[in-house]
Amino acid sequence: MEVSRHWRLNQQRYALVGEVCPNCGVKLFPPRDVCLECEAPAKELYTFTGLGEVYSYTTIYDPPAGFEHNAPYMVALVKLEEGPLVTAQLTDVDFNDVQIGMPVEMVTRKLRADGEQGMIIYGYKFRPAVTAVI
Amino acid sequence: MNVSIIGLGQTDVREHWDASLRHLAWYAIEAAMDDAHYNQIDAIYVGNMLAGQLSNQNHLGALVADFAGLRGAEALTVEAADASGGAALRQAVLAVQSGMVETALVVGVEKMTDESGSVIPAALATALDADYEAAHGQTLSGAAALLMRRYMHENGLSLSDFAGFSVNAHANAMANPRAMFRNKLRPEAFAAAPMTAEPVSLFDEAPVGDGAAAVIITASDRAADMVARPVRIAASALTTDTLSLHDRRELLWLNAAESSARRAYEQAGVSPADIDVFELHDSFTILAALALEACGFAERGQGWQLARDGEIGRGGRIPVSTFGGLKARGNPSGATGLYQIVEVAQQVRGMAGDCQVAGARIGMAQNLGGMGATAVTHILRSDE
Numbered sequence: 001m002e003v004s005r006h007w008r009l010n011q012q013r014y015a016l017v018g019e020v021c022p023n024c025g026v027k028l029f030p031p032r033d034v035c036l037e038c039e040a041p042a043k044e045l046y047t048f049t050g051l052g053e054v055y056s057y058t059t060i061y062d063p064p065a066g067f068e069h070n071a072p073y074m075v076a077l078v079k080l081e082e083g084p085l086v087t088a089q090l091t092d093v094d095f096n097d098v099q100i101g102m103p104v105e106m107v108t109r110k111l112r113a114d115g116e117q118g119m120i121i122y123g124y125k126f127r128p129a130v131t132a133v134i
Numbered sequence: 135m136n137v138s139i140i141g142l143g144q145t146d147v148r149e150h151w152d153a154s155l156r157h158l159a160w161y162a163i164e165a166a167m168d169d170a171h172y173n174q175i176d177a178i179y180v181g182n183m184l185a186g187q188l189s190n191q192n193h194l195g196a197l198v199a200d201f202a203g204l205r206g207a208e209a210l211t212v213e214a215a216d217a218s219g220g221a222a223l224r225q226a227v228l229a230v231q232s233g234m235v236e237t238a239l240v241v242g243v244e245k246m247t248d249e250s251g252s253v254i255p256a257a258l259a260t261a262l263d264a265d266y267e268a269a270h271g272q273t274l275s276g277a278a279a280l281l282m283r284r285y286m287h288e289n290g291l292s293l294s295d296f297a298g299f300s301v302n303a304h305a306n307a308m309a310n311p312r313a314m315f316r317n318k319l320r321p322e323a324f325a326a327a328p329m330t331a332e333p334v335s336l337f338d339e340a341p342v343g344d345g346a347a348a349v350i351i352t353a354s355d356r357a358a359d360m361v362a363r364p365v366r367i368a369a370s371a372l373t374t375d376t377l378s379l380h381d382r383r384e385l386l387w388l389n390a391a392e393s394s395a396r397r398a399y400e401q402a403g404v405s406p407a408d409i410d411v412f413e414l415h416d417s418f419t420i421l422a423a424l425a426l427e428a429c430g431f432a433e434r435g436q437g438w439q440l441a442r443d444g445e446i447g448r449g450g451r452i453p454v455s456t457f458g459g460l461k462a463r464g465n466p467s468g469a470t471g472l473y474q475i476v477e478v479a480q481q482v483r484g485m486a487g488d489c490q491v492a493g494a495r496i497g498m499a500q501n502l503g504g505m506g507a508t509a510v511t512h513i514l515r516s517d518e
Binding site: 057 | 251252253255256265269271273276281287330331376379380381
């Protein structure tokens with residue numbers, strides 16, 4: 001079992017909690033404690049809105065162990081409105097409708113399940129935006 | 135740099151169902167020792183990525199030293215995903231250049247085909263960020279696909295614009311008896327191949343295979359007295375970039391590929407125009423295009439044009455994948471970097487057989503880990 005390994009990421013997986021650099025103001029996801037841009041310490045938490053757009057995407061037909069039952073599935077780079085890119089699956093969407101620039105929003109979904117008896121791992125995926133953005 | 139290669143060895147790249155990890159390593163080592171007519175090895179650097187996962191075997195330094203009759207030698211594994219082979223050579227070069235090690239053996243070995251199916255992409259995905267990429271079902275092919283899709287979008291390209299890389303690799307492999315796939319590839323077949331991670335297809339990505347390749351290196355002044363045609367390691371550089379694509383400032387620029395090549399050019403006192411042959415890391419065609427740009431052979435967004443225009447062929451401006459590259463020679467992950475070195479060394483020795491690039495004197499090998507998070511660049515020249 002890898003319970004602690006997933007449990008310690010629950011703020012990120014369930015709520016997109018990253019960090020903001022107090023020095024240069026850059027928002028960071030995943031959190032990394034040292035700013036990607038200015039290399040200053042950046043441990044101040046920041047919760048992302050979960051809104052963004054598709055920056056690039058793929059459909060996986062040759063899945064890794066643990067994801068066989070999901071294939072084919074889409075993985076994207078989503079550009080969050082605060083700046084960073086995040087790697088995540090796209091969900092609730094017809095493959096043919098996805099294109100670069102498509103507005104998306106974060107939802108919580110099952111990432112994988114380790115068999116009948118094992119742990120179920122939840123986390124963020126992105127779906128076409130239904131929330132009105134003004 | 136005062137380091138030269140005195141021996142080369144390699145096995146075929148294929149499904150070696152009759153050979154274990156240790157046997158593959160030994161076959162390449164034995165060939166390198168025969169080539170050098172020398173077996174007094176002081177230190178062994180093993181490049182490997184997947185033995186712990188696919189063979190339940192770590193501790194390859196001691197395993198290989200023991201099995202190769204080199205008990206007592208300093209020996210350890212160097213791991214940097216599919217840049218492990220190049221990284222292992224880099225460590226050996228540092229050791230010999232420092233004077234602390236007289237003669238070093240570097241062997242890249244990978245045993246992949248004892249496993250199959252979803253285990254392989256899962257093992258290869260350990261080159262990515264386990265928490266923020268692989269945990270979301272991302273694979274190496276999927277990561278390459280994200281690069282390729284965005285590159286196609288920004289440059290207005292279609293899938294068939296990448297065919298030239300794979301067609302060239304297969305054409306060159308037809309002359310390499312060690313290669314995994316020695317069949318001609320037609321551009322129409324490339325475009326029709328089944329997708330692994332759209333737009334990356336089966337004929338876009340390099341096949342996994344078993345294999346081992348080895349070199350023996352020593353100080354250049356010693357090498358001149360030991361073998362007729364030593365090959366000088368004129369440059370050796372390893373740099374890194376963000377592990378994940380999502381942390382790249384510019385998604386379509388391979389920072390580490392650029393910085394390691396720049397350091398290598400400076401060490402060797404050469405420029406891209408001086409490179410006669412370039413073994414690049416074509417695990418995916420998009421990485422070949424981006425490496426050509428990062429290393430100064432093409433402008434941004436134009437690396438693919440070298441393949442379209444036939445500039446990467448044996449008689450072109452910058453021949454690449456001259457023995458088939460990762461795509462057609464095959465890609466035994468942690469061994470790939472050593473295959474590249476063995477191939478470039480054969481080219482600059484003028485002993486590349488039917489794969490020979492006429493008049494090759496200076497060659498470059500660039501070994502990438504994952505999506506270029508590690509980049510190792512070596513420049514070799516004939517020691518005359």
